[in-house]
Amino acid sequence: MITSNLRLSLVVLLFLNATGAVAQTTGAATLVGTVTDATGAVAPAARVTVVNIETAFRSETQTGPEGNYYVPYLSPGTYQVTVEAAGFKMGPFRLMDLIGNDVNYAVSCSVYEELGRPIRLQPSSIQEQKVKNGELGRKTGRGYYLY
Secondary structure, eight states: OOBOOOEEOHHHHHHHHHTHHHHHHHSOEEEEEEEEOTTSOBOTTOEEEEEETTTOOEEEEEOOTTSEEEEEEEOSSOEEEEEEOTTOOOOHHHHHHHHOHHHHHHHHHHHHHHTTOOGGGOOOHHHHHHHHTTOOBTTTTBSSSBO
């Protein structure tokens, strides 16, 4: 499966906010939504991963035939939601996490030096910080995304 830059329906965000009142009484919330592509077509059989940023708790589900998904029993918190589906392109940050931020940064530095240090190819300070913090991507469980 390839990571997608799919648009999550605005209903997802509205529903998350609306469940706040329910979460106060039950201690849990439910995330529901519909995954669509840039043309508005639904994305069936897409993998939806929800990760709590503070606790690293993760829940995965798959969209149904109409692109709908349902993730129950979420504790209050801040979540990262990613969607992966066959046939969709991987974004640049997901690709850097897959390759490894350390490898990507080393290659960026090498190209920069070999070509005479052109300003437009100067390695990113954000990339450098990710490497210094050990946020190397999939291999460490944290990069631009949580794994």
